[in-house]
Amino acid sequence: MTTRRDFLKTSVLASSLLFVPKFLHALDQQGLQTLHNSNGRRLVVVQLGGGNDGLNTIIPYRNDIYYKSRPTLGIREQSGILTLGQDLGFNPTMTQLKGLYDQGQMGILNAVGYPNPDRSHFRSMDIWQSASDSDKYVGTGWLGRYLDSNCADCQLPYNGLEVDDTLSLAMKGGLRKGLSLKSPEKFHQLTQNRFIAQVSQQKSSNAAGSELDYLYKTLAETTSSADYLYHTSKVYKSGVAYPNTEFSKNLKTAAELINSGIESRVFYVSLTGFDTHVRQQEQQGKLLQDLSSGLGAFAEDLQKAGNFDDTLILVFSEFGRRVSQNASNGTDHGTANNVLLLGGGLKQKGILNAAPDLLNLDQGDLRYQLDFRSIYATVLRDWLGADDTAILGREFQRLSGLV
Template sequence: MKSTRRAFLKATGLATSSLFIPNFLKAFEMGNSSFNGKRLVIIQLSGGNDGLNTVVPFRNDIYYRLRPKLALGHDQIIQLNDELAFNKVMTGLADIYNNGLMTVINNVGYPNPNRSHFRSMDIWQTASREDEFLHTGWIGRYLDNECAGSCQAHTALEIDGSLSLAMKGHEVKGMSMENVQQLLKMTDDDFTLKVAHSDHHHEHEEVEYLYKTLRETVSSAEYIEEKSKLYTSKEAYPLNEFGKRLKTIAKFINSGIDTSVYYAGLTGFDTHAAQRGTQNNLLRKFSDGIYAFVKDLHKNNNLDDTLIMVFSEFGRRVKQNASGGTDHGAANNLFLIGGGLNNPGFFNESPNLMDLDKGDIKYTVDFRQVYATLLEDWLGSDSEAILNERFDKLNVIRS
């Protein structure tokens, strides 16, 4: 604890000392009741990542015919089996794959795919049907289901300035921060702390709700700072924003912070024009970041209890467009990475480019099947209560 805060804690300020309860102490004592020791890290690739130039069907003639300029030649790939290969820039990810730490699920999507970024992202984040509009996210409803008033705010943590819909439940919401410093800048001033700790009676439920949110935020900020400040990662992460975000998550995991779900994103995948350079840069950033992250967790013996899920709101059109790019598509591949996978490798068949829906890949795995699997087999929760429907699980988690 910094001395200024200690000084503050001694001061009575707006509240009298008898009413004053240092919330972070409670956080230490109580622990996080919902935490089962497993961590889920969700990585959102925003803008619609072109899955076909990420996992390349390098034996498929249609792929080369429909993408005369964009298709990756045999010198631009890292072969994984006799059908599929990674884009050559993803050396780290190939290493992860070859070490049996990765499962690729092809053709993930949903019926009647929506090709608007916002709508499709909402569908993925809320786990709604394509024709229903939900105001809560799937992780938020996981919190609703698990917490019942007993969770700390950092049970689900997004590494970003603001909180995604995915993280908002009816009753409980996750928390967001760019990093510890940014969070402390927001909470660690006398005024905010005094307000958060003032214990006066609030005549209105809504005002009480605001105070409760503030108290929980400040309490989690204190807890995270205390718990993580002694840990320094020895791993070299790429110096970009995505690398920094992953480094923050690894720091928290390796310091033993009891967060169940982390959420972070990498954006810029909306490659309508001049796709090659843009996407390669992004995929390199993505792969290098994940590689450092996985190594970091592995060295600290935290990889077996961590599962990374990587998704994008849709894939892209199989046929290239006239601007050296691709337009919005439908089904896409999704990655699971970690030490707890059952039978890693390719989970299912390659995309069928002979049977397209308006030029886009058809889905054969509903994304909510992936969610149901992660919720039940990984987080030990009740997927039907969270997804409002029962979905067949996929056999991808080692029991």
């Protein structure tokens, strides 16, 4: 007989493992197969937490206003800027991404943002993750709603995997949620806990729809999912040399899952530390090098396995920084920013729109040229084959011929 203490203990364990019901149902019986509405493509979202300084990432190195606004932070051409064309260049630390750019596997979108921008980290990140207006609060994420919309009648649903300890709002839908895990091995080990294993094998004698019935089903399905992910991920072990950083390790995990044939269509990875109010140059340089070298190894891994053409990588941050540097040799919270797109399936490549206009600022901040939800709409409809209007709540102009 299950006691209240047993139920509470199991609930805590379920919460800590981010169990979700109806997720990857009956995988061990059905194995890999083509999913409902699947076009074989996948999306990898890379979140740069803290507000990356876009002007020192994609540098307008021939713009005098840039250097007047940043007398010590402005990066000079002779410092090794990796020129791209249109008087723009990568930060000198971004050599691997420059290589992908030169191979025609990257698109750069400048001055991406939204109306009435919010300069709070938490609120602006919520806006980007939920795809809401700045004056509206939405409790689901754009990728979670993608999972909802494509899985309404799926026996084996699409799913999203976040390589992290916690699940982002972006991956939470109304009906389905993504799954958060650091590695298939660790996730599998957690589900092998003796108590969890015992409970997951039991059949609930409680009424259907009760809390205990829900918990029994959740535990059983999650244990099945963990077993599937663990055993399938053994198919491929990467031989590519990744940098020894947490971000790159997470990308390696994602690559091994993709190259093993896991049928997840959405992956989410984060790199934090971009809130550079003080002594920005060294801190951002290290982070951009981590971003560049990690994504360079990730792209090489997918290319070798033949999966890069079917993978689109989207890199964003919740906002950019102010145009002028502050008194601490850093930058404060700004608004519009650049978005990077990488993949072998891009139809349009290079610099895809005009550089930010430094003569036309909004109280010292960049004015946005492109609503980020237009990018989402394009990715959802043209890359993933989903109903972007239903997922985003209204129609946004898509970027024609991008993917």
